[in-house]
Every structure is written in structure tokens, then in C-alpha cells.
Amino acid sequence: GSIPYSQYAWSSGTVALSEHFLGYMTAAERDAVLAGLSRQSNKQQIRDLLLDNPATQQYNLSLSGSSGRMTNMVSLLFEKNKSNFKNTGYEKYLLNFRSVANVTKWLDLNIGGMLNYHKADSSGMRLADIQGLSPYDLLQNPDGSFTDIQQYYLPILKRSVPTGGFPYADWSYNPAREINSRKLTRTQLNARVMAGLTVKLMKGLSLDSKFQYEFFNNLIRGLYDENSFYVRRRVNEATSWNQTTGMLSPNIPKGSILEQNRYRTQGYNWRNSVSYNNIFRRQHEVNFIAGVEIANQVLEFFGSPVTYGYNDEALTSGIFPNGPGGTFKTIQDWQGNNFLIPYGNTFAYRTNRYFSSFANLAYTWRSKYTASGSFRTDASNIIAKDPKYRYSPFWSAGLAWAAHRENFFRNATFLNRLNLRATYGYNGNEDRTTSFMPLIAVSAVPNAYTNDNTATITSFGNPSLRWEKTATWNIGLDYGLFGNVLFGKIDLYSKYGKDQIAQVSIPAINGTTSQKLNNAEISNRGIEVEIGTQQRIANRISWQGNVNFAYNRNRIEKLFVANYSASTLTSGGSASYVQGANANDIWRYRYAGVHDGQPMVYGDKGQLYNFFTFTPGDWEELPAEHG
Numbered sequence: 001g002s003i004p005y006s007q008y009a010w011s012s013g014t015v016a017l018s019e020h021f022l023g024y025m026t027a028a029e030r031d032a033v034l035a036g037l038s039r040q041s042n043k044q045q046i047r048d049l050l051l052d053n054p055a056t057q058q059y060n061l062s063l064s065g066s067s068g069r070m071t072n073m074v075s076l077l078f079e080k081n082k083s084n085f086k087n088t089g090y091e092k093y094l095l096n097f098r099s100v101a102n103v104t105k106w107l108d109l110n111i112g113g114m115l116n117y118h119k120a121d122s123s124g125m126r127l128a129d130i131q132g133l134s135p136y137d138l139l140q141n142p143d144g145s146f147t148d149i150q151q152y153y154l155p156i157l158k159r160s161v162p163t164g165g166f167p168y169a170d171w172s173y174n175p176a177r178e179i180n181s182r183k184l185t186r187t188q189l190n191a192r193v194m195a196g197l198t199v200k201l202m203k204g205l206s207l208d209s210k211f212q213y214e215f216f217n218n219l220i221r222g223l224y225d226e227n228s229f230y231v232r233r234r235v236n237e238a239t240s241w242n243q244t245t246g247m248l249s250p251n252i253p254k255g256s257i258l259e260q261n262r263y264r265t266q267g268y269n270w271r272n273s274v275s276y277n278n279i280f281r282r283q284h285e286v287n288f289i290a291g292v293e294i295a296n297q298v299l300e301f302f303g304s305p306v307t308y309g310y311n312d313e314a315l316t317s318g319i320f321p322n323g324p325g326g327t328f329k330t331i332q333d334w335q336g337n338n339f340l341i342p343y344g345n346t347f348a349y350r351t352n353r354y355f356s357s358f359a360n361l362a363y364t365w366r367s368k369y370t371a372s373g374s375f376r377t378d379a380s381n382i383i384a385k386d387p388k389y390r391y392s393p394f395w396s397a398g399l400a401w402a403a404h405r406e407n408f409f410r411n412a413t414f415l416n417r418l419n420l421r422a423t424y425g426y427n428g429n430e431d432r433t434t435s436f437m438p439l440i441a442v443s444a445v446p447n448a449y450t451n452d453n454t455a456t457i458t459s460f461g462n463p464s465l466r467w468e469k470t471a472t473w474n475i476g477l478d479y480g481l482f483g484n485v486l487f488g489k490i491d492l493y494s495k496y497g498k499d500q501i502a503q504v505s506i507p508a509i510n511g512t513t514s515q516k517l518n519n520a521e522i523s524n525r526g527i528e529v530e531i532g533t534q535q536r537i538a539n540r541i542s543w544q545g546n547v548n549f550a551y552n553r554n555r556i557e558k559l560f561v562a563n564y565s566a567s568t569l570t571s572g573g574s575a576s577y578v579q580g581a582n583a584n585d586i587w588r589y590r591y592a593g594v595h596d597g598q599p600m601v602y603g604d605k606g607q608l609y610n611f612f613t614f615t616p617g618d619w620e621e622l623p624a625e626h627g
Contacts (some may be wrong), residue, residue, distance in 0.1 A: 003156060003160055003161065003335065004426070007152060007153075007237075007572075007604065008153060009150060009152070009153075010133070010150050010152075010153050010154075011134035011136075011150070011152045012037055012136065012137060012150070013033075013034060013037050013134065013136065013138060014034070015150065015153070015154065015155065016029075016030045016033040016034055016037075017030065018153075019035075019155055020236065020426075024037065024155065027085075028043050029205075030143075037136040038136065040136040040137075040138055041135060041136065042133065042136065042137055042138050042139055043135070045138060045139040045140055045176075045543045046130060046133070046139070048123050049086070049140070049176035050085060050086055050124070050130060050139075050176060050179070050411070051084055051085060051086065052082060052083065052084060052085060052086045052088075052124075052397070053082075054081075054082060054083055054084050055077075055081075055082045056079065056080070056081045057079065057080045058078070058079045058080075058081075059078045059079075060075065060076070060077050061075065061076040061077075061296070062074070062075040062076075062460075063075070069098065069101060069102040069103075070100070070101045070102070071100045071101075071518065072097075072098070073096075073097065073098045073099075074095075074096070074097045074101045075094075075095070076093075076094070076233075077092070077093070077094040077095075077096075078091075078092070078093055078094075078096055079091070079094075079244060080092075082123070082558065085124035085125055085126070085127075086124045086125075086179060087121060087123040087124040087179045087180070088121060088123065088124035088306060089120070089121055090118060090120035090121065091118070091119050092116070092117070092118045093115050093116070093118075094114070094115070094117075095114065095116075095192060096112075096113070096114050097113055097114070098110070098111070098112040098113075099111050100101070104573075105200070105584045106199060107197070107198070107199055107200070108197070108198040109195075109196070109197055109574070110194075110195070110196045110198075111193075111194065111195045111240075112193075112194045113191070113192060113193045113194065114190070114191065114278070114335065115190070115191050115371045116188070116189070116190040116191075116194040117189055118186075118187070118188040118190075119185060119186070119187045119188070120185065120187075120188075121185055121186045122185070122186070123179055123182050123183055123184045123185065125175050125178075125179060125183075125486070126424065128397075129175060129285060130175075133149065133175070137149055139174060139175065140176070141177050146174040146176060146177045147174060148172035148173065148174065149173050149174055149175065150173070151173045151229065152171060153568070154171070159349050161241075161334075162241075162246060162248070162564045165246075165248050166184045166236045166239055166241075166248060166334075166552075167234055167235050167236060167239060167250050167254050167550075168226075168231075168232040168235060168254070170232060170234075170338075171236065171489040172229070173229040173233075174213065174229075177227065177228075177229075178225075178228055178229055178230070181224065181225050181228035181229075181231075182222065182224045182225070182228050182230065182231075183221075183222075183223045184222045184223075185220075185221050185222075185591070186217070186218060186219070186220050186221075187218070187221070188217065188218050188219075188221045189213070189216075189217045189233060190215070190217070190617075191214065191215045191218045191372075192212065192213070192214040192215075193212070193213050194209065194210070194211070194212045194399070195210070195211050196209065196210040196211070197209045197210075198601075202252045204276050204278035205221075205271075205274070205275070205276045206274070206275055206276075207271070207272075208271075208273050208274075208291075208348055209271070209272045210266070210269075210270070210271045210272075211269070211270050211271075212269045212270075212361075213266075213267070214265075214266070214267055214268075215263075215266050216263075216264070216265040216266075217262070217263075217264050218262065218263040218264075218280065219259075219260070219261075220259075220260065220262070220263075221259070221260050222257075222258070222259040222260075223256060223257075223258050223310075223312060224256060224257045224258075224455075225256045226254065226256060226552070228256060231255075231256065231257050234252065234257065235250065235252045235253075235254060235308075236334065237333055237334050237335075238250070238251045238252045238333055238334075238339070239251060239252075239333070239334050240322070240332045240333070241334045241336075243260065243336070246601040248295075249321070249322065249339070250321060251320060251321060251322050251325075251333075251339065251341075252308050252309075252318075252320065253308050253309030253318025253319060253320070253321070254309060254318070255308065255309035255310055255311060255318055256309075256310040256311065256312060256316075257306060257307065257308055258306070258310040258312075259306050259307075259315075259587050260304045260307075260461050260527075261301070261302065261303045261304065262301070262303075262304075262333045263299070263300070263301055263302075264299075264300045264302075265297065265298070265300075266297070266298050266392045267295065267296060267297035267298065268295070268296055268366075269293070269294075269295045270293070270294050270295075271291060271292075271293040272291050272292055272293075273289055273290065273291025273292075274289070274290055274291065275287075275288065275289040275290075276288040277291075283365060283366050284363070284365060285363070285364040285365075285366075285367070286361075286362075286363055287360075287361070287362045287363075287364075288359075288360065288361045288362075289346060289358075289359070289360045290357075290358065290359035290360070291357070291358060291359075291409050292355070292356065292357045292358075293354075293355070293356045293357075293358075294354065294355050294356075295352075295353070295354040295394075296351070296352070296353050296354075297351070297353075298349070298350070299348075299349070299350045299351075299353045299416040300347075300348070300349055300350075300352050301347065301348035301349075302345065302347060303345060303346035303347070303348075303444075304344060304345060304508075304535060305342055305343050305344060306342065306481050314382075320341060320343075322341045324340060324341040324342075325339060325340040325341055326340060327339065342444065343564075344444045344621060345444065346444040347444075351381065352380070352381065352382070353380065353381040354378065354379065354380055354381075355378070355379040356376060356378045356379075357376060357377050357378070357444045358374070358375070358376035358377075359364070359374065359375050359376075360372070360374045361371075361373055366405075367402060367405060368401065368402045368405050368406065369378070369400075369401055369402075370398075370399065370400040370401075370402075371397075371398070371399055372397070372398045372399075372400070373395070373396065373397045373398070374392070374396050374397075374425070375392070375393065375394070375395045376394050376395075377390075377391050377392065377393045378391070378392060378394070378428060379391045380430050381466075382430060382436070383430065383436065383465055383466060383467065386464075387582040392428050392466065392467040392469070394425070394426045394427050394428050394469075395425055395426060395428075396423055396424065396425020396426070396472075397423065397425060398421060398423035398424070398425075399421065399422050399423075400419060400420065400421040400422075401419070401420045401421070402418075402419055403418040403419070403420055404416065404417050404418040406418060408415075414479060414480065414481055414482050415479075415480075415481075416480040416483060416484050416545050417478060417479060417480035417484070417487070418477070418478070418479050418480075419478040419479075420476075420477055421474075421475070421477075421478075422473075422474065422475050422476075423472075423473065423474045424471075424472070424473040424474075425471075425472060426469055426470065426471050426472070427469075427470055427472065428467040428468060428470070429467065429468040429470070430467060430468070431468060431501040431516075433501065433516060433531065434459050434460065434462050434465065434501060434515075434516040434573075435459045435461060435465070435467040436461065436462055436463055436550050437459075437461050437463075438455065438457065438459060438460055438461040438465075439459040439461070440455040440457055440458060440459070441455060441456050441458050442454075442455045443455065452590075458491070460510065460511060460512050460515050462515065462516060462517050462518070464517075464518065465518065466499055466518055466519065467499065467502060468497060468498075468499050468500050468501050469497065469498050470495050470496065470497040470498075471495070471496045471497075471498070472494070472495045472496075473493065473494050474491060474493045475490070475491070475492045475493075476489060476490065476491040476492070477489060477490045484531070484534060485533060485534055485535070486531070486533055487529040487532050487533070487534070488526075488529070488531040488532050488546065489529075489530050490527070490528070490530075491527065491529075492527050493524075493525070493526060493527075493528070494523070494524070494525045495523065495524040495525070496521070496522075496523045496524075496557075496566065497520075497521060497522045497523070497524075498521050499518035499519075500518065500519075500520040500521060501516050501518060501520070501574065502517070502519055502520035502524050502559055502574045502577050503516055503561070503573075503574050503575040503577070504516075504517050504518065504519045504520075504559065504560050504561060504593060505560060505561050505562035505563070513562075514561075514575075516566050516574070519558075519559065519560065520556060520577060521556075521557040521558035521559075522554065522555070522556050522557060522560060522583055523554070523555050523557050524552055524553070524554050525552070525553050525554075526551050526552035527549075527550070527551050528548070528549070528550045528551075529548070529549040529550075530546055530547070530548050530549075531546060531547050532544065532546030532547070533543065533545060542548065554577065554582045554583050555580065555581075555582065556577050556579050556580065556581055556582070556583055556585060557579070558580075559577055559578070559579040559580065560578075561577075561578075563577070564576075566587075566589065567612040569587035570587050570588060571590065572586065572587075575583060577585045590602045591600035592608050595600070595608060598610045598611075599611060
């Protein structure tokens with residue numbers, strides 16, 4: 001059977017308190033342990049063994065040249081970084097090139113590209129790992145040997161488990177030892193090629209065509225040797241232990257563990273547009289652009305099974321002594337639980353396609369008064385098949401007034417710029433957390449009990465899935481005073497989102513009582529203020545700074561959810577949206593204090609629950625708090 005609480009990480013202080021509570025340690029022994037711990041601090045050992053002095057080296061080389069009709073540029077960059085944590089950093093090589101040629105008076109050609117190689121090492125500790133250490137748990141003993149930062153409840157292991165008979169008799173963990181027993185790397189090779197043509201049809205009128213292709217390749221590799229706690233723990237815990245006979249049977253071979261995954265992204269973007277920019281009689285300025293754009297991106301994931309018993313020098317691997325497990329030949333871990341050793345590859349494939357058409361028109365009279373408008377329609381392959389949902393038109397209109405150019409401000413020498421503007425329109429957003437069709441995720445390997453591949457429903461489907469739409473109005477003011485020594489802007493805005501994706505209640509006859517649908521309406525209203533200044537310190541030295549203030553009021557205006565469970569609210573996300581509340585509210589249980597040595601929270605009708613039990617009831621009946 002299982003050994004309760006043995007797999008929890010306990011600090012030395014909590015072990016002493018627990019052992020005294022269980023009767024294995026006297027009060028005097030407990031107090032002696034706690035007194036000794038109170039005189040210890042691991043801060044200096046963390047600095048010496050886990051942290052490092054950050055440094056970055058960067059070298060750049062740029063070459064450029066130009067003739068009468070062609071300009072070329074090439075740049076090379078090398079960067080080496082060492083982070084705040086030992087065994088953590090990266091190296092980067094970057095090549096950029098660009099060439100622009102004026103082929104004829106009416107035709108320009110430009111090509112460019114990028115090649116990037118990036119290798120990062122993340123073998124060191126993370127900040128969260130260090131924060132998880134108790135301040136009195138030392139990393140080294142006075143003789144220089146590593147201590148054991150307990151990842152098990154050690155007294156139970158000593159009393160109940162024959163640890164010396166397991167494949168690895170050493171069950172200890174030490175972060176300084178761990179970072180030198182693993183090599184965690186991410187290698188990236190990215191390339192991008194771009195080309196474009198500009199055809200000048202007549203004065204002010206031109207046609208642009210731009211194409212871009214990109215390829216990103218990522219290899220994530222984790223190699224853990226036998227000295228790492230990661231290997232020793234996985235091998236030991238996967239060992240079958242008959243607690244009646246004491247017989248031990250390893251299920252995973254000893255040796256290093258290798259984990260590898262690869263991501264690949266390929267995509268292209270093709271944009272064609274026609275633009276017209278001209279000024280008539282020095283008073284009428286027209287700016288127009290219209291075009292279409294298509295984009296396609298394919299993301300692939302290739303996951304290799306974990307390699308056990310690996311030898312990085314001989315490039316060999318071990319075998320499973322008792323097989324990988326399954327219905328016809330089950331294997332158990334050290335706690336007596338059936339388990340399956342994943343042995344298959346995993347794959348993922350995703351395609352994102354977009355189509356956009358757009359048009360923008362702006363007219364300015366006397367460089368003072370501007371009226372503008374825009375229209376676009378977008379389509380995505382993740383939106384429903386029905387074209388009336390797949391294509392969504394968006395538009396906006398605006399007015400602007402350069403008031404500082406008026407004659408009545410001519411004598412206001414303190415005023416350099418005063419622009420008033422107002423816009424109103426709709427924009428859209430696609431949500432990738434759901435699908436217009438039901439989706440399932442199939443397991444990569446058979447289930448340990450049924451010996452069949454299983455699947456889980458990841459989305460029940462939203463047949464009317466459509467673009468999220470947001471209506472926005474904005475009134476703004478831009479100003480510059482006293483030779484632009486003082487400058488800034490003020491914006492008032494209101495955004496009202498319709499057809500927002502949210503978790504809503506549906507009849508159980510559909511197979512589920514909730515699903516993500518375009519059902520919510522969310523509003524945002526606020527103000528943004530920027531105040532900046534620019535000060536000249538010397539002839540060629542100036543200082544610039546700004547201060548920003550923003551206030552936003554968010555409210556869920558419409559949402560139907562029949563009932564909430566308290567656990568749903570405290571888990572966050574769109575499932576915790578409540579009509580009339582802020583979408584960013586964080587819900588929590590109301591703390592009830594400590595009762596019988598256990599911290600408690602209030603549940604339904606004031607009933608008390610500890611942190612290890614599920615708190616039932618609808619949220620309206622619980623004294624939950626949010627903010």
C-alpha cells in the first residue's frame with residue numbers, strides 16, 4: 001500500500017514539529033532542533049553556489065554601400081549572456097541583409113533576409129526554486145559536502161522503506177549538486193526571407209507587392225545524469241516493492257535520462273496594396289491605401305519518448321526489464337500503483353490561415369482639418385464554416401483638428417501643438433481557446449488499465465463561433481507647450497465588447513452543462529493622461545522624461561451562468577466571470593482562522609472547511625470575497 005505523506009517535501013523545521021506531534025521526538029529535542037535552525041542562514045551559500053554575476057558581451061559588424069541606383073547593407077551580431085543564476089545563459093548569432101534597387105524610374109525592388117542561431121542553457125536554478133528553500137536549510141556542510149534538502153518525509157522513509165535496496169540508495173536532493181548534474185538546452189535556428197516590388201504608376205499612385213517566408217526550428221534537450229535527483233527519484237519511485245515479502249523489482253534501467261522535443265514553424269505572408277498620396281493646390285491632401293493580404297502558418301511539434309538508461313558518450317539506451325506496463329502485464333510503482341511508462345512519440349499539428357482586405361482614406365484641408373475612414377474584412381480558418389460568421393467587416397471613422405495652426409492662436413507663442421481628435425469604430429479578435437467543431441485529444445500511448453488508446457474532449461464545439469467585436473470611441477488631445485518643453489496627451493475612451501467568448505450554462509442534454517460561446521458583453525471605460533518634459537542640459541545633451549496615469553473601469557455587462565461552484569471562481573479565467581463584476585476580479589475564500597490546529601475557510605451556511613477538502617456550495621451562498 002501507499003505510505004502517507006512520504007512524497008511531500010518537508011523542511012527541517014516542519015519535520016521536527018511533526019515528529020514531536022507524532023510522539024517520535026520529545027519537546028526538548030524539538031526545541032533543540034528549532035534553536036539550532038534559528039541560528040542558521042543559507043543566504044551566503046545561495047550566493048556562492050546558485051547565483052552568479054550577470055554579464056553580457058555583444059559584438060556588431062555592419063557593412064553598407066550604395067551606388068546611384070542600389071543600396072546594400074549587411075550586419076553581423078554575436079551576443080553572449082551570463083544570467084544571475086549559475087549554469088544559465090545563452091549565445092546568439094544574427095545575420096541581417098537588405099538590398100534596395102531602383103531598377104527603372106517606375107520600378108523599385110527590395111530583398112532582405114535574416115538568419116538567427118540561438119542556444120540557451122537553463123540548467124541553473126530558477127528564482128521560484130530558490131524562493132522555495134527554507135532560510136535555515138543549508139546547502140553545504142562544514143566539511144564541504146552537500147546537505148539534503150528533503151524532498152520526502154525522511155523519518156517515514158527511514159522507519160518504513162528499505163531505501164538501501166532500491167536501485168539508488170541515495171534519496172537526497174541538493175540544488176547545488178542538481179545544477180551540475182543536468183544540461184538543459186534550447187537551440188533555435190530561425191530564417192526569414194523578404195522581397196518586395198513597388199511600381200510607380202503615376203504621380204502619387206503606386207502599387208506594392210510584398211512577400212515574406214519564415215522558418216523557425218527549435219530543439220529542446222534535457223540530459224540528466226545519474227548524480228541528479230531527477231534520475232534517482234524517477235528510477236527509485238518506478239521500482240516495484242512488495243511490502244509483504246520485501247522484494248524489489250526495478251522497472252526503469254539505471255543511467256542517464258534524455259528528454260527531447262522539437263518544434264517547427266513555417267509560414268508565409270503575401271500583401272498587395274495600391275496607395276495614392278497627393279496634395280492639390282496646397283490645400284487639399286489625400287491619402288488612400290487599399291489592398292489584400294493572405295497569411296498561412298503551420299506549427300508542428302515532435303515529441304520523442306523519454307530515453308532511460310542513456311549513455312551520451314556511447315549513444316546507447318537501456319530497456320525496460322518488465323516492459324512498459326499495460327493490461328496484460330501490469331507493473332507497479334513503489335507505492336503499489338499501476339503505471340505505464342510512455343514509450344511512443346507525440347505529435348501536434350496546427351494550421352492558421354488568414355485573409356484580409358482593407359481600405360483607408362484620409363482627407364486634410366489646409367493642414368488643419370482631417371476626416372478619415374477605414375474598412376476591412378478578415379477571415380480565419382478557425383472561425384465557423386458558415387461564411388456569414390467567417391468573414392467579419394470592421395470599420396472606423398475619425399475627425400482631427402490641428403488647432404494650433406489657426407490664426408487666433410498665432411500670437412500664443414507658448415503653444416507649439418494642440419491637436420483634437422475623435423474616432424469611432426469596430427475592431428475584432430479571434431479566440432483560440434475553443435472550436436466551431438467538437439474536438440478530442442487522443443492519448444499517444446494505450447491506457448495502463450484498458451490497453452486501449454483513450455481520448456478526452458477538449459471542446460464540445462461552438463457551431464456559431466464568430467469574431468469577438470469591440471465598439472470603441474475615443475476623444476483625445478495632444479499638446480506641446482513652451483517650445484515642447486512640456487508635452488503630452490489626454491485620451492478618454494469607451495470600449496464595448498460583444499460576442500465575447502465566455503463559459504456559459506447550456507442544457508445538460510448537450511452532454512455538458514457549460515461551454516465556451518460568444519455570449520458575453522464586456523465594457524471598458526477610462527482615461528489616459530501623459531505629461532512629458534524635455535530639458536536641455538548642455539549644448540549637445542538633453543534629458544526627456546514622462547509620467548503616465550491611467551484609469552480603467554471594467555464590467556461584465558451580460559453573461560448567463562446558471563450557477564457557479566466556489567472552486568470554479570477561485571480557479572480564475574473566463575469560467576470565473578460574473579455578470580456585474582470586473583473580468584479581472586480574483587475570488588478567494590473568506591479565512592476563518594485556525595481551529596484545532598488547522599487553518600480553515602468558511603463554506604456554505606458558515607460551515608468550516610480545511611484546505612485539504614473540497615468546499616461545496618454555490619458562490620452566492622458562500623461568503624467569498626473578490627477584488
